[in-house]
Amino acid sequence: QLQLQESGPGLVKPSETLSLTCTVSGGSITSSSDYWGWIRQPPGKGLEWIGTVYFTGRTYYNPSLKSRVTISLDTSKNQFSLKLSSITAADTAVYFCARAHYYGSGSDYTGGGLDVWGQGTTVTVSS
Amino acid sequence: DIQMTQSPSTLSASVGDRVTITCRASQSINSWLAWYQQKPGKAPKLLIYKASSLESGVPSRFSGSGSGTEFTLTISSLQPDDFATYYCQQYNTYPWTFGQGTKVEIK
Numbered sequence: 001q002l003q004l005q006e007s008g009p010g011l012v013k014p015s016e017t018l019s020l021t022c023t024v025s026g027g028s029i030t031s032s033s034d035y036w037g038w039i040r041q042p043p044g045k046g047l048e049w050i051g052t053v054y055f056t057g058r059t060y061y062n063p064s065l066k067s068r069v070t071i072s073l074d075t076s077k078n079q080f081s082l083k084l085s086s087i088t089a090a091d092t093a094v095y096f097c098a099r100a101h102y103y104g105s106g107s108d109y110t111g112g113g114l115d116v117w118g119q120g121t122t123v124t125v126s127s
Numbered sequence: 128d129i130q131m132t133q134s135p136s137t138l139s140a141s142v143g144d145r146v147t148i149t150c151r152a153s154q155s156i157n158s159w160l161a162w163y164q165q166k167p168g169k170a171p172k173l174l175i176y177k178a179s180s181l182e183s184g185v186p187s188r189f190s191g192s193g194s195g196t197e198f199t200l201t202i203s204s205l206q207p208d209d210f211a212t213y214y215c216q217q218y219n220t221y222p223w224t225f226g227q228g229t230k231v232e233i234k
Contacts (some may be wrong), residue, residue, distance in 0.1 A: 037223075047163075047171065047214055049223040062222045063128070096170055100218065112218050113161035113176030120170050 002027040004097050004118035011124050012091075018084040018125075022097030022118055029078050030055045035100040037114065038071060038082045040093040048093075052100070053080055087125050094120040129153050129217055133226035139234040146202040148229045150215035155195045159219035162191055162200045165228075166211045174213075175200065205231070 008020035022036070029036060037052035051061040053071045061069050070083040084091060098114040130153035140146050150160065158178040163171035173182045175191035178198055188203040202209055210233055215226040 046228045047165075047216070047225040049216075049225065052221075052223070060221045064222075098170075110177045110180060112159060113173045113182065114163070114171070114216070115173045115176070115182060117170035117172075 002099065002116045004099065004116055006095060006097050006118045006121040008095075008121060008123070010122055011126060012087050013127050014088055014125055016087055018082070018087050018091065018123060020082045020095055020097075020121065020123070021079050022081070024078045024080070024099075029073055029080060030075055033102055033111075035102075036073075036080045037098050037100060039096045039098060039114070040091075041096070041120075042090075042093045050082065050084075050095075089125050092123060092125045094122050096120045128222055129156060129220055129224050131215055131217055131224050131226040133213075133215055133229050135229060136227065137230045137232060139232050140205050141234045142205055142207060144205045144234075146205050146209075146231060148200045148213055148215075148231075150193075150198045150200070150226050152196045152198075152217055156217040156219035158194045159217060160191075160193070160198050161216045161218065162189075163214045163216065164209075164211045165214065171214060202231075 003025045005023045012018050035052045038050040040048050051071045053059045059071050068085045073080050097118045099116040102111040104110050132151045134149050160178045162175040165171040174185050174189050179191045190201050212228045212230045214228050
């Protein structure tokens, strides 16, 4: 059974870089059927997609964060990571990692919902 | 970016009620739409993908419909475990975007 687990510091100082890791167990991040992503949720607010990485290393970022975001894979550890630079209080949120799984071909190509999520990790930005 | 607008923002309903939540996209997303349920302090849970496909293990009282720009999530008979916040999400075009959420409350 595929499981995802976020890890990283819970408190980050303003202007620093946030680094989070998502460890994948029960499956491989090199699967060609899967995309791996980061989503965040500020306190009391909705969900915001941060970005996604494919097993080839191809990345897709939210333009609102693109200048500050880097998502990468570590295939040797079966992990993917998020770096968010120049952190401010507005980046305080619960950060989730998740998988989007696609299957089928042609007209039967389907899936794509974020079907497996980590439990989330709370990141507070404060000096 | 594609804007996703859910309505209503809050919904008060009773156990056994039929509940419908609407999600509108600012441009066509074909059928690349997912619905999630989220409870306080928990990660979202995938209910529906590709607009109308029920995720494995999700009760059949949940159903999704629509294509293009208008989509609905229906709960045929609301159960106590269904009181939660629901989000739609488009994944037709990057950046992927979520609706603002619909909170289903006990009437």
